[in-house]
Amino acid sequence: MKRTVLCMMLGLLAFGAQAGPSPQQPSSNATYDRIVDDAVARYRLPGIAVGVIEDGRITYATTRGERVAGSGETLTPQSIFKIASNTKAMTASVLARLVDQGKLRWDDPVVKHLPRFAMFDAWVTREMTVRDLLVHNSGLPEGGGDLMLWPEPNNFTRDDIVAGLRHIKPAYSFRSGYAYDNLLYVVAGEVAAAAGGAPYETLVQREIFEPLGMTRCRVGAFDRDATGDVAQPNVRKPDGRYVAGDNVDDAQVPAITSAAAGGIRCSLDDMLRWMQAWLAPDAQAKAWLSEEQRKEMWKARTPMPISSRRVRWDNTHALAYAYGFRLADVDGQWTVSHTGTLSGMYSAMVLLPDRRSGFVFMINGDADDARTALSTVLLKTFTKPGQGVTIARYADELDAEDKDAEAKAKHETKPDAPRTPVTAPFDDARTGTWRDPWFGTVRVCPANGRLRWQSEKSPLMVGTIVAVDGRWRVDWDEDRVDLEAWVDFADGRMRMAKVDPEGDFSSDYEDLDFTRVGDCALK
Template identity: 25%
Template sequence: MKNIILVFFSLLSINIIAQEINISKSLKGFDKYMSDVLTDWNEPGAGVAIIHNGELVFVKGYGYRDYGNKLPVTKNTLFQIASNTKLFTTIAAGMLVEKGILNWDKPITESVPELQFYNDFLNSNVTLRDMLGHKTGISRHDMIWFQSDFSRKELFERIKYLEPSIPLRQDFIYNNLMYTAVGYSIELRTGKTWEEYVKENIFTPLEMNNTVFSIAEMQKSSDHGIPYNEIRDTTLLYKIPLKEDGAGVGPAGAIITSLDDLSHWVIALMKDGKYKNKEIIPASIINETLKPGIAFRNSELEEKGYKEKLNSTYGMAREIEVYKGNVLTKHGGAMPGFHSQVIILPYDDIGIITFSIGDHGASLGNTIIAYNLVDRLLGLKQTDWNGRLLADHLKRKEMGKKARAQVGFDNVKGTSPTHNINDYLGTYVKEVYGEFIIGKENDSLYFNFRRTILPLQHYHYNRFDTPNDEILGKWSINFSVSPQGEISTAVISIDEGQVTFNKKTDESLSSPEILNLYTGTYEYAGSEFEIKIKDNKLTMLGTTDEVLIPYKKHIFKVEKFDDMQIEFTEKNNKISGMKYKAPSGIFECKKIK
């Protein structure tokens, strides 16, 4: 009985706290605070919304949505919310769980057999909860999708190439491609695209009428954000291009919305899925997103002695933490030039949305403003988040400038490329990442990867570097020479490690018609073996099959042994035999049928 009474009074006290929040009193001096932090961070613009008792009780823009034209941020200004999209995808998947189409905790391949992972263990064990909780052990590999033209289906099919970095469920590794795969799984099981399903089941019933999925749709509005960043090592602001990076990877970060529209979503999350007294989202789905999956270290406490944020865990598209003794849920979002944060204090009936423009001020949107509002609304002593993070930002800025001044530290002077410049030209391919081109203009090489086109300068030996571009970054490419003395591969550091791209041969050499010319039975010193097309590749069958890679007309390389080649011989316009060329000699075989 005593415990019941304690629980009752605890719940009563929570309700009283929620009712006693005075928004006007809590936000006294907040406008001045916003003016100061925007100035401190040289931030073009920001927006704030507060939800309480099921209503949008405060919404205001600060600064400019378009710095160049001095257009103000409003409650209807469209912002890319990036990874705050992920909870929409999680809820959409949860709706299919409710219908028995998907399952949180059974292997997802049981519901979506089209999805294949790197190995049989993952195929038999990875669940929907693992994918949405970033527990698969598979690293991000963001350069697979970033600025690529890969469709969602093509990204989905590339999951099978991603080798885990750590064992399943051992630790938290953020992965946008897992959300892409879940989004495409929704399409496979419903016949509707992820966009169609989310719009029909979430946007429309929540009256999120101005929310869209693409830059093209966003630009149709007269009220949308324009991203500006600081020119590196200065305080000058410049307009950066809007990038349509959300098409294929949309379920991880494509949604573009306003403070007003997004408040409808937050209201539903806070009201057990109800909006205007109508259930839009089953409460059971919302509860599933809050179940702890992976626990985080108290790194701020351990590294800096900060005690405000403790015992954070990640559920599905939501982080749950204890802030100064109060439970809150949160998730941030970041796209070039846009940053967002959504915080909900479920036991205090408070929701907070913050938007900001400018990558240099990312901390403003995802931490400083949001946590200052939490302090104010809960009547807590205000932590100087601005002072802490601004000091770190200025230090990093100075250290970055110092680091860039030391570029070229490992340059070996007086070296030359091994080959003529024309020998480096061509298309280089890695199946999971796609292709890049090495071209030539005015006797100099250039690098062309998706929307990144930069000149290449010889660094040393067979290494060529691009300039360190303000937007496109710096790329270093190291070319390799085959045993036959030709430029054959290019190695680039991408994502989590070095990636080797192979120089592409004439595609016609891989056509089924051409490959079929070489199939048949061959004989060497009384022993017979077959060459067939297997998995669309010419293959020499044996105890261990040898895949043959097209190289030149009638010439193939052995996939496992770069120093070995197969050259087919021709007589009377027909393949009559083959020569197996190895460092130890040339072994001639006759085609017998």
């Protein structure tokens, strides 16, 4: 049955690729200006960079706003943004280049290149191939192990991630479904490093940035001021204002463990070069990647669930994950896309290969609904030209959905009872040093008359234990740890869960299983 479903999806996506675009006049800059200005005004965005390619040519590139909210430092097409998970296609492309060079094969077992690699199940360890690392069908829970990546900065290494994977219990059978993960892209970066004979960051520079002329892109450590023109993350306050986030860069930007999953930064000009390498490659870009590997990159691999909104807005029939890209039919046309999400940074890139067209934008602010509305309206300029779709139309629908969700949450969840810090006398069965096999050691110990929860390897994950309706939860000190967690104890174990069950899947507290290993004096 699963093979039949995937074949049907492949057929639908192939049909989209063959159907070709209907005739259309390129949209004017005035049209794009109106769309961008409407999005900026509706969502009070701190800064945005937007580019459009039509029939292989860059026809529109613009920026609005500031590098940091309130700074007066104007964004330019050379401003570099965190592209977050739009990194994944670049990581996959590094592997594709290594395949072209004969240094690995997509069907190589991961353990051929990383003998220390292991998943929870020994059979999965043996059977997992390089291609499996990229397509979100491993069996890992959605966002499984992401607490080793975020919040940043933390002290988890890539070796910690490779070692930790063997302890994360699967949520479903290997290759039987879709659940988005980040850790296996970190592993993919390590496979690339092993096969390519250089660190991941060096390979990205060598295999992507240099041959494609993406001169402003950065990965790994760099000097913020020497680089110059670096957009910074901004967070949205409840009143809609944006302010600089807690994760603004220091003068020396460090390398990060999550680089292969979401750590690349690029300018608008660089992202347009990246798009042209796929949509309208010149001789240099054609030589960069073989036609065989280009096709491999855009084959549907894992069917993805299709939301009712996608059906309603885009008439989508097929949606699948490829190597670092998502494939879908939209209004009868084939699209290749991805998004990027980090605290204070949102991005989207959408390609329409049959038209040799597409768009990209990067926002230096938390902007989930803004990204959805802007992506939809820009896409409709290609798939439904002349229909008069507006930011207001989709923003209003999203607002209505948000209000419905809030009303449902209020109906189903009673308001929080008062929270009271847990104070002495402390329960010796619940205080002490605890260890999870992949997250490591935490201490639940008294300090200054309060009970504190503190991670050894994730220093931002520190908070005060409070009692709410007789149940314990962690009130984190840092806003960057964006979801509070319940803390429960039973049978010598400590378990955790998101207070908001619908919260960000990267706050994967539910996958933690702590065992008490000592008292509070133990370090």
